[in-house]
Amino acid sequence: MTPDNLLFLAVICLYLSGTILYLLGVLWQAPLLRRASYAAAIAGFVLHSVCLGLSLREEAGTMLLRGEFYFSLLAWSLLLIFFFLWWRLRMDFLGLLASPLALILFLSSQAVGGVRQLPETLAGLFFGLHIGSLFLSISLLAMACGAGVGYLFLERKIKTKEKLSGFARALPSLSTFDRANQWAVTGGFPLYTIGLVSGFLWAKLTWQRIFSWDPKEVVAIFIWLLFAFLFHQRLFMGWRGRKTAWLAIWVFCLSIVSMLVINFFMPTHHSFAS
Amino acid sequence: MQYTIHLFGLNHKTADVEVREAFALADGGILERALVSRESPIREALVLSTCNRVEILVSGAPEAEVASLVLSRWAGHCNRDAARLSPHIYAHAGTGAVEHVFRVASGLDSMVLGEPQILGQMKDAYRRAVGNGSTGVILNRLLHKAFSTAKKVRTATGIGASAVSISYAAVELAKRIFGETAGKKAMLIGAGEMAELAATHLLTSGISHLFVANRTFSRAKELAERFHGTAIPFENLVEHLPEADIVISSTGAPQAIIRARDIKDVLKKRRQRPMFFIDIAVPRDIDPDVNSLDNVYLYDIDDLREVVEENLAQRKEEATRAGEIVLEQVESFSHWLKALDLSPTIVDVLRYGEDIAKKELCKTLRRLGPDVSPETAKALERLALSISHKILHEPIVFLKRRSRENAGERFLDLIRRVFDLDKETVPEDAHGRGADDPACGCEDEISNKAGAPCVPTSSRN
Numbered sequence: 001m002t003p004d005n006l007l008f009l010a011v012i013c014l015y016l017s018g019t020i021l022y023l024l025g026v027l028w029q030a031p032l033l034r035r036a037s038y039a040a041a042i043a044g045f046v047l048h049s050v051c052l053g054l055s056l057r058e059e060a061g062t063m064l065l066r067g068e069f070y071f072s073l074l075a076w077s078l079l080l081i082f083f084f085l086w087w088r089l090r091m092d093f094l095g096l097l098a099s100p101l102a103l104i105l106f107l108s109s110q111a112v113g114g115v116r117q118l119p120e121t122l123a124g125l126f127f128g129l130h131i132g133s134l135f136l137s138i139s140l141l142a143m144a145c146g147a148g149v150g151y152l153f154l155e156r157k158i159k160t161k162e163k164l165s166g167f168a169r170a171l172p173s174l175s176t177f178d179r180a181n182q183w184a185v186t187g188g189f190p191l192y193t194i195g196l197v198s199g200f201l202w203a204k205l206t207w208q209r210i211f212s213w214d215p216k217e218v219v220a221i222f223i224w225l226l227f228a229f230l231f232h233q234r235l236f237m238g239w240r241g242r243k244t245a246w247l248a249i250w251v252f253c254l255s256i257v258s259m260l261v262i263n264f265f266m267p268t269h270h271s272f273a274s
Numbered sequence: 275m276q277y278t279i280h281l282f283g284l285n286h287k288t289a290d291v292e293v294r295e296a297f298a299l300a301d302g303g304i305l306e307r308a309l310v311s312r313e314s315p316i317r318e319a320l321v322l323s324t325c326n327r328v329e330i331l332v333s334g335a336p337e338a339e340v341a342s343l344v345l346s347r348w349a350g351h352c353n354r355d356a357a358r359l360s361p362h363i364y365a366h367a368g369t370g371a372v373e374h375v376f377r378v379a380s381g382l383d384s385m386v387l388g389e390p391q392i393l394g395q396m397k398d399a400y401r402r403a404v405g406n407g408s409t410g411v412i413l414n415r416l417l418h419k420a421f422s423t424a425k426k427v428r429t430a431t432g433i434g435a436s437a438v439s440i441s442y443a444a445v446e447l448a449k450r451i452f453g454e455t456a457g458k459k460a461m462l463i464g465a466g467e468m469a470e471l472a473a474t475h476l477l478t479s480g481i482s483h484l485f486v487a488n489r490t491f492s493r494a495k496e497l498a499e500r501f502h503g504t505a506i507p508f509e510n511l512v513e514h515l516p517e518a519d520i521v522i523s524s525t526g527a528p529q530a531i532i533r534a535r536d537i538k539d540v541l542k543k544r545r546q547r548p549m550f551f552i553d554i555a556v557p558r559d560i561d562p563d564v565n566s567l568d569n570v571y572l573y574d575i576d577d578l579r580e581v582v583e584e585n586l587a588q589r590k591e592e593a594t595r596a597g598e599i600v601l602e603q604v605e606s607f608s609h610w611l612k613a614l615d616l617s618p619t620i621v622d623v624l625r626y627g628e629d630i631a632k633k634e635l636c637k638t639l640r641r642l643g644p645d646v647s648p649e650t651a652k653a654l655e656r657l658a659l660s661i662s663h664k665i666l667h668e669p670i671v672f673l674k675r676r677s678r679e680n681a682g683e684r685f686l687d688l689i690r691r692v693f694d695l696d697k698e699t700v701p702e703d704a705h706g707r708g709a710d711d712p713a714c715g716c717e718d719e720i721s722n723k724a725g726a727p728c729v730p731t732s733s734r735n
Contacts, residue, residue: 158450159565161577163584173453174548238545241569 007051014044015103022095029170034095038086041099045079048106052076074135075105081139085183089176097146127202134195137188138255144184145252148245151177155242174241181244182234189231196224219258227251277317277412277683278336279611281371282344282363283329286385289362297352297359299323302399305330305351306408309344316340317681318410320417322378322399324392326385331375333412341365369608372416376600379420380427381434387589388433388596393424411614411687416607423603430599433592441472443581444552444573445479448520451550451571456480461518463487463511463532464525465497468554472522473501485518487511489525512536516543522552523559534563537570552578610696616677619686620670622695627662634658 018040025033052072082098154171157164199220200210211217230247233239284297299305302321309319309332316334323329330348334340345363349356366374374383379396381388400417403409409417428434448455460481462469465488473484484503488494491507498505506514515521515536525531532551541549551572553560558574565572613619635658639651669689676685690696 154450158447158571161573161580163581164450173449174451175453240546241548243568 007047007054011044011047011051011106012103014040014047015099015106018044018095018099019103022099026170037095037099041079041095041102042083044102045076045083048072048076048079070131070135071105073131074138075102077135078102078105078139078142081136081143085143085180088183089180090172097142101142127198129198130195130202132195133191133198137191137195138252138259140184140188140191141248141252141255144181144188144248147177147180147184148249151181151245152242177245178240181248182240184248185231185234185244189227192224192227196220216258216262219254219262223251223254223258226254277333277611278367279331279333279371279412279416280340280344281329281331281366281374282341282348283327283374284359284362284364285327285329285383288364293358293362294325294328296354297328297348297362298325299328299348299351303402303406303408305347306403306406308347308351310408314343316343318413319408320399320403320413322396324395327378327383329375329378331371331413331416333410369604372607373600373604375416375420376423376603377597379424380596380600381424382427382593382596382600386439387586387593390428390434393421397421410681411683412611415610415687419603419607423600426603427596427599431592431595433589433596440468440554440575440578440582441475443578443585444472444522445475447571447573447581448476448550449479451548452519454480455520457482458519459483459485459517460520460522461485461487461511461514462497463521463523463559464489464555465493466524469522469524470497472552472554473497476520476522477501481520485514487514512540515540518549519547520550520552521560522554524554525559526555527559528557530559530561532560532564534561534567537564537567541567541569554578610690613690613696614683614686616674616686619673619690619695623666623670623673623689623693624663626693626695627666628659631658631662 018037021033021037021040025031025035025037052069055069079098079102082095086095150171151174154168154174154177156162157168158174203212204210226247230244230251233247234244284294286294289297299321300323302323305321306319309316309330314334316332318333320331321329322331330344332340332344345359346356349359377383379393381390381392384392396417400409404414445455448458452458455476456479458481460473460476460483462473462484465486477484484498484501485506486494486498486501486503487506487508487510488497489508491505494505494508497503512532515532521532523532537549546569548569548571551560551564551570553572553574556575560572560574562572562574564570613622632655635655638654639646673685673689676682679685
């Protein structure tokens with residue numbers, strides 16, 4: 001077994017134990033287990049960063065052409081955003097979403113393999129910008145989606161005056177959920193815009209065409225419009241709470257669809273595999 | 275010489291407000307000093323007096339007739355007749371008294387099951403008694419144990435987890451909505467007693483400003499002054515609503531005074547920031563449709579009462595588990611108390627030495643291997659045991675001499691602690707005040723409402 005494989009296995013084990021410990025911590029309401037799960041997730045994240053750093057240093061050229069790298073990067077950025085929110089808002093319940101999602105992405109990074117040939121200009125500035133900002137934006141959206149589900153759940157409980165059971169009691173307040181949504185929208189929309197614009201610029205440089213009616217591009221434009229609507233309503237019309245929570249959930253679901261369904265099942269030049 | 279712990283007291287179950295008032299002991303220190311005076315058979319005394327209970331805890335010689343002495347001193351201290359006191363009194367002795375103290379400290383004997391204030395009050399009373407020098411080894415140990423039991427009950431059961439009064443429940447809900455109540459603004463519509471109570475709770479939870487609107491403006495002004503808030507005329511109340519995050523309404527108006535369409539405009543002005551309405555008036559002041567608006571939450575008195583009742587039922591369940599913890603702790607304390615005598619202590623000290631000697635002997639024999647003759651082994655054992663006995667000889671002689679003195683159990687306790695014979699630790703914060711004990715001098719707010727004047731437990735020394 002090579003050191004690379006070992007590192008990879010360690011990351012999976014840590015993410016898995018983080019996920020399981022967190023679930024058990026929630027079920028049994030044991031704060032100690034939850035703290036252990038953060039420790040596992042943090043350790044996994046550190047090793048994951050090392051993993052990414054090593055593979056980039058060794059074979060930057062080929063790595064950038066591999067689908068697995070992007071999945072791994074997305075898992076990483078998801079956790080990055082989660083840790084940030086956890087640090088600022090104490091939204092530890094998002095761990096319920098972040099660590100399993102990171103685990104799945106990280107695992108699936110191994111399922112999609114294969115190198116495909118792309119022009120040399122690929123690793124340029126615009127491409128990095130395109131991937132980086134979109135991934136961060138999608139991670140923010142994932143968190144906003146989680147926070148949105150939490151908000152809707154708790155809001156319903158409070159509105160209908162239902163008894164707050166053990167799990168609902170451990171949730172953060174409505175305003176904390178809403179703040180997560182606000183951050184995701186104010187941070188995520190500009191990032192998404194940067195991601196799209198840099199993608200188009202890169203397409204112009206590479207294929208001499210800005211827009212090529214690729215299914216993914218069409219969906220991305222649609223998501224961008226929806227996201228712009230959310231951004232506008234949230235920042236300038238003072239929307240908050242339920243409506244923004246729903247919108248964030250929709251935007252995230254669409255981006256997941258565009259990423260997974262289209263990438264795997266439809267002809268697109270965004271495909272991970274050849 | 276063995277001592278017995280006695281407890282005499284009255285509480286909200288055995289005596290009504292008048293009796294509790296008449297026999298409250300505003301300064302327990304004087305009675306404590308009187309009880310432990312030189313000629314008295316009582317060696318240690320502690321008085322706990324709150325608005326819901328008066329408890330006198332003493333330790334003294336078992337054969338002494340302490341009951342009549344304590345009761346007559348108590349009644350005399352209040353300038354009342356002891357005959358009026360005795361029907362309301364409960365008396366416990368020995369383990370019964372220990373259990374009662376532990377139950378009281380854990381809030382299991384309180385009017386509101388599991389409330390935490392009583393623990394703070396007990397700590398205050400204990401601190402004062404220690405300052406007065408009226409407690410000794412036995413009560414010190416008993417109270418330390420009571421505090422650690424209370425802590426154990428609180429952490430191991432959910433007895434203190436949920437709000438059990440209307441206004442606590444309201445504040446807790448506000449926290450679910452706003453996260454932090456600190457910096458939020460509240461408005462009282464109508465200045466009744468319940469509103470006042472809720473306002474007090476909101477202010478202690480960090481509300482930054484309070485508006486008061488009332489039909490009689492002078493009353494609004496009076497209340498606003500008390501809470502450093504702003505009084506607003508009743509007619510202008512809707513204009514000020516956009517500033518309020520939490521609205522508590524309790525007017526006697528026959529029909530709704532706040533309607534859903536008013537709130538729609540208010541929300542627009544607030545840029546949809548959430549609002550929490552608490553309607554404790556009957557008939558209701560706020561149109562129930564308000565609850566269907568986004569970012570607005572409305573709870574009326576029945577909703578809150580339901581929350582409280584559910585929480586109370588939950589506490590009752592937890593109380594059975596808490597009772598088990600208390601019994602365990604009583605057992606462990608009784609064990610210590612029984613051992614706090616000359617002969618068991620000497621036996622324990624000797625056994626302590628012998629245990630070490632035997633353990634070391636075993637190690638040495640193992641190291642020497644199988645070819646040690648039985649005679650050598652025997653000689654080694656004799657050596658080890660006699661060293662341990664010789665070393666422990668002086669402490670035992672000292673103990674025999676000093677334990678016959680006045681308050682000799684001090685030395686017994688000292689030796690037991692030096693050799694850690696009871697294998698247990700006193701919690702570090704046994705003398706400190708818990709961070710979560712509110713400074714309120716009253717056990718709970720319901721007693722406030724019942725009009726019982728709160729007797730300050732102690733002047734802190």
